[in-house]
Amino acid sequence: MAERNVHSMGIFGKKSLLCLFIITSILFMGSWFFVLHSAYRPNLVDLSFSPNSKLLAIAEQTLTENIEEGIGADKHSCSKTLKVFMYDLPPQFHFGLLGWKPEGNSVWPDIRAKVPSYPGGLNVQHSVEYWLTLDLLASELAGDLSGRSAVRVRNSSEADVVFVPFFSSICMNRFSRLKRLQKVDANVLLQEKLVTFLTAQEEWKRSMGKDHIILAHHPNSLLDARNKLWPAMFILSDFGRYPPSIANVEKDVIAPYKHIVGSYVNDTSEFDSRPILLFFQGAIYRKDGGFVRQELFYMLKNEKDVHFAFGNIQKEGIKQATQGMHTSKFCLNIAGDTPSSNRLFDAIASHCVPVIISDEIELPYEDVLDYSDFCVFVRTSDALKENFLLNMIRGIGKEEWTRMWSRIKEVEPLFEYRYPSRGNDAVQMVWQAIARKVPAVKLKIHRNWRYYRTPVSLDHSASPRLPSNFW
Ligand SMILES: *[C@@H]1O[C@H](CO)[C@@H](O)[C@H](O)[C@H]1NC(C)=O
Numbered sequence: 424m425a426e427r428n429v430h431s432m433g434i435f436g437k438k439s440l441l442c443l444f445i446i447t448s449i450l451f452m453g454s455w456f457f458v459l460h461s462a463y464r465p466n467l468v469d470l471s472f473s474p475n476s477k478l479l480a481i482a483e484q485t486l487t488e489n490i491e492e493g494i495g496a497d498k499h500s501c502s503k504t505l506k507v508f509m510y511d512l513p514p515q516f517h518f519g520l521l522g523w524k525p526e527g528n529s530v531w532p533d534i535r536a537k538v539p540s541y542p543g544g545l546n547v548q549h550s551v552e553y554w555l556t557l558d559l560l561a562s563e564l565a566g567d568l569s570g571r572s573a574v575r576v577r578n579s580s581e582a583d584v585v586f587v588p589f590f591s592s593i594c595m596n597r598f599s600r601l602k603r604l605q606k607v608d609a610n611v612l613l614q615e616k617l618v619t620f621l622t623a624q625e626e627w628k629r630s631m632g633k634d635h636i637i638l639a640h641h642p643n644s645l646l647d648a649r650n651k652l653w654p655a656m657f658i659l660s661d662f663g664r665y666p667p668s669i670a671n672v673e674k675d676v677i678a679p680y681k682h683i684v685g686s687y688v689n690d691t692s693e694f695d696s697r698p699i700l701l702f703f704q705g706a707i708y709r710k711d712g713g714f715v716r717q718e719l720f721y722m723l724k725n726e727k728d729v730h731f732a733f734g735n736i737q738k739e740g741i742k743q744a745t746q747g748m749h750t751s752k753f754c755l756n757i758a759g760d761t762p763s764s765n766r767l768f769d770a771i772a773s774h775c776v777p778v779i780i781s782d783e784i785e786l787p788y789e790d791v792l793d794y795s796d797f798c799v800f801v802r803t804s805d806a807l808k809e810n811f812l813l814n815m816i817r818g819i820g821k822e823e824w825t826r827m828w829s830r831i832k833e834v835e836p837l838f839e840y841r842y843p844s845r846g847n848d849a850v851q852m853v854w855q856a857i858a859r860k861v862p863a864v865k866l867k868i869h870r871n872w873r874y875y876r877t878p879v880s881l882d883h884s885a886s887p888r889l890p891s892n893f894w
């Protein structure tokens with residue numbers, strides 16, 4: 424018996440081997456067909472083979488419509504307004520950091536009377552925290568909600584997201600030095616208080632923080648609390664100083680820097696009236712990752728139409744940078760000690776076509792905005808090849824440059840922070856970027872609840888069974 428079994432299994436084995444061989448061959452040929460097919464259409468996921476192709480096509484169309492709507496300046500937006508619940512954190516977390524003193528028990532300034540100002544100089548670049556908060560306060564006073572992407576709601580159960588009004592960037596800039604007799608600085612202390620406060624809130628527990636919006640635009644802001652508050656959606660400048668588990672492009676939102684160089688109003692310049700080919704302003708020697716700047720400097724310093732201006736933009740530097748960027752065709756953005764910098768947004772405000780050499784850079788609203796329309800991207804490895812960069816830039820003629828310059832003038836308002844906010848300026852664009860994350864956030868929250876919430880209507884005595892490590 425045993426022998427026969429072995430024998431028949433042998434025959435069966437041979438048959439199935441043959442069968443396996445045929446199937447594998449078919450699969451192999453099939454995959455080659457796919458590879459060849461997609462090689463000729465490098466930008467498309469092969470929609471024609473997908474049973475959901477119709478759905479995808481609709482999704483694509485909707486996205487395109489949204490883009491057109493988002494970019495077209497005056498078209499009214501018919502998308503749903505984001506409902507935002509904002510914690511009434513004590514003033515020491517927000518306007519108090521700007522020197523505002525509350526009257527009585529008020530938590531928020533009366534912005535109808537006076538809007539507290541944000542500190543100037545380099546602080547301004549990370550001021551997204553201030554503009555978004557002001558816009559939420561203003562949304563309650565506005566009679567007309569048209570053109571508004573977000574509105575404050577007082578009942579957190581009705582909110583899409585929960586906004587944490589902590590001005591972490593200005594806190595980091597101004598209060599991260601130890602004062603006499605202090606053991607921990609105010610920046611660290613406030614972050615500890617914030618974590619304690621947040622993790623005790625019903626709103627936080629409900630979603631484990633996933634629907635919370637936390638601002639940390641300065642790369643060093645929220646340095647301590649980020650490791651505890653990471654389930655939240657962060658508003659950042661890039662991911663340079665974050666491990667991917669704490670912050671990533673799927674969960675978080677990239678917001679523009681506020682430009683420091685003034686806008687180029689009534690720009691009538693042309694290709695030929697901008698004498699400098701390529702302009703760079705900044706520190707040449709940086710701590711980490713900035714070796715590219717140094718290499719490029721040595722490569723380009725003898726080119727007579729390339730201009731390197733040293734040092735960071737400060738007082739006198741702003742004038743010099745403005746002058747330089749207004750009279751240059753292209754402006755270099757090279758990774759420094761972080762992948763992003765306000766230089767890109769200064770270039771856009773100056774209508775100087777950005778040349779971006781920063782492999783890890785993340786760009787605001789890139790899901791609806793195609794930066795290759797108005798920026799030149801160069802891989803670091805290419806930029807370091809002899810003559811590569813200059814050949815490439817000199818290869819961009821008047822016509823192409825003018826097309827990019829015109830596009831910059833069109834998209835420039837999308838990067839403008841202001842109060843009151845209007846149209847699709849940076850404030851509204853950031854709200855819209857947050858709104859586009861909401862469905863994914865809701866999906867995650869609902870999935871989390873699958874096994875942890877007992878329907879109350881079925882058993883009133885049962886409380887949700889939560890594992891002890893759930894929060
Ligand atoms: C908040 O909204 C929820 C859901 O709409 C509602 O059940 C609740 O009564 C509201 N709370 C208050 C205080 O209005």
Ligand SMILES: *[C@@H]1O[C@H](CO)[C@@H](O)[C@H](O)[C@H]1NC(C)=O
Nearest residue numbers: 685686687688689690691692
């Ligand atoms: C720009 O042009 C407009 C219209 O010609 C004019 O009113 C305005 O003063 C100009 N602005 C500047 C800063 O030159």
